Amino acid sequence: MPEEIKAIQSRVERRDAAENRQRILVAAHKLFEQYGVDQVSMNQIAAEAQIGPGTLYRRYANKGELCLDLIKDSVVRFFEDIEQYLLQNQQEPADHRLKGILKIFMPFIEKKAQLLTGGKGSASAQRLPYQSQNPLYNKMHQIAVELFDEMTAADHPSPNSIFKADMLLIAISIDSYFYQRDVRGYSPDEILEHLCSTFI
Amino acid sequence: MPEEIKAIQSRVERRDAAENRQRILVAAHKLFEQYGVDQVSMNQIAAEAQIGPGTLYRRYANKGELCLDLIKDSVVRFFEDIEQYLLQNQQEPADHRLKGILKIFMPFIEKKAQLLTGGKGSASAQRLPYQSQNPLYNKMHQIAVELFDEMTAADHPSPNSIFKADMLLIAISIDSYFYQRDVRGYSPDEILEHLCSTFI
DNA sequence: TTGACATACGGAGACCTCTCCGCTTAATAT
DNA sequence: ATATTAAGCGGAGAGGTCTCCGTATGTCAA
The missing domain is CATH 1.10.10.60 (Homeodomain-like)
Structure with a gap:
């Protein structure tokens, strides 16, 4: 027993x-x-x-894990927002919905940037955006894949959509995002537009 | 005197x-x-x-700088290769040339991956692919921009081309490249094809 | 209650990055 | 040759990451 x-x-x-x-x-x-x-x-x-x-x-094996724990709740809330948005816009075309999601995503990473990257100097450090292979990345990826598939009317996990979703997510990784904002000097809206015209 | x-x-x-x-x-x-x-x-x-x-x-302020010094010669040779390739393929369309460049680029980063990232655990660490804002990134970026401009017949530094070039380069950053190779399980050729269909 | 024992604690310590600063030395002017 | 001096040297040490392991303590079965 x-x-x-x-x-x-x-x-x-x-x-x-x-x-x-x-x-x-x-x-x-x-x-x-x-x-x-x-x-x-x-x-x-x-x-x-x-x-x-x-x-x-x-x-916590490193500061990153601690940070992740610290924002766990925000992340949950974030995905609730996403879910709600998708529900309320079911009738919109997929590309429009994807853009809408990015519009929710960007302020989120802007606000939580420090905690999302979590002090990247670490031996047992992490790869990829938002120390990828974490739930945040995977869930966002899944959502993006579904929308890309819908756009091209492909059956669900199309390799092409998987790749595009990876590229889109890496494109809005913390590093890339702040590079565009601070070095290239774009506003969040401009970044969004560029993202859409490149990926959608 | x-x-x-x-x-x-x-x-x-x-x-x-x-x-x-x-x-x-x-x-x-x-x-x-x-x-x-x-x-x-x-x-x-x-x-x-x-x-x-x-x-x-x-x-050397950190291991990264030392690594960069260690491969300085390879980088120079790499750009000579690129230059030569571009010269020999002037008549080809721009998209074809860009693909050709990626084909040269990918084995290069594969071979020099360790030195290009140069032990990323460091306080005064670096941002972005190949510790961006280094000559390698900037030069590759410039080349990509020119080719994108040529494709769309835009006058030289078109904002759109600049953005696309950034996205392309981040897409073949060490982290992203090895993520596609090792996690997604793609061969270099498959990665190349996906890159082209996404960005070109 | 009371063992038994898995879990958790804490701090010493190995090794690391990076800085500071007094001393040394190569290069130059005389 | 010698003096001057800027450049370079090196190691002590501050502060960091992370591990190891002897010790302590909740938890559960009896």
Whole structure:
């Protein structure tokens, strides 16, 4: 019996562990707010949370993971927004809907940029936009693929749509986005227009 | 007199400095070869070169710069290849030439991937493909812009071409390229085809 | 309750990046 | 030859990431 239960509920978080997790989140939030994500070290966070570095790293292998945990809720809300938008615009053509999604996406990454990239200096660092292979990337990708497929009337996972979706997402990765904004000097709207004329 | 000469020849490299530079390059090359770029630290390089860390950092602010210096010659040769290709294919349509350039470019980044990204874990790290804003990126960009302009018969620096060139280059950035190859499982040729159908 | 034990803790420490600054030395003018 | 001096050197050290492992403590079965 016990083994089965354990297997199912896959381990309960210990009380002290849960408390420490809270302390970490609070400490990180405070320090990030005050100094900016880049300027805060894992050490500082551990100190502020009054735990040892080992305890911090046991939970978050690097600052990126911690950041991701910190914005988990925003991400959930973001996808709810997307879902709602898609529902309310079902009758619009796919290209229009994709543009609409980008319009929601861009302010989001602008607002959460620091946390999304999460201090990229790290040995066990991550590849690709928004440390790709994370849920955010994959879910956005899936949505984009569906819309591209719909545009070309292809059956669902068309290789071409998969590729285009990858390209679109990398094009609005944090780095690329801020490059266009800060170096090329485009406004968010201009970026959006360019994206559409290139990819849609 | 002396001041004028100094101003003109803008400083001569001191003999000991030149020697150390050589030692660094040799040491780095050896260690990179043996352990892989990522696994070699600046400290190790300094030790192998028998110089202090300060001396190493005085010349190269980070591993990326050192890597770039290490492949400077390959980059020059690469652009000579491009130039020659463009010369020999002047009569071909612009899209064909762009594809040809990608065909030269892809093996190049495949071969030099490690050195081009140059151990990305670094505080003063770099943005964008091939630590963008470096000569390689800018020159490739310029070439792509010209070809895009030619395709659309636009006068030279058309905003649209500039954007498309940025997107194309980011699409074949190391990260993106190896993502397509290793995660999506495409062969270089397939990637090339997809790139063309998306961007050209 | 009380073991038993999986989980979690914490800090010492290995190794890293990068800076600072007093000392050294090559190049030049005299 | 010698003095001057700017360029270069090197290593101590501040502060970071991340690991390892002996110790402590929740949790659960009995």
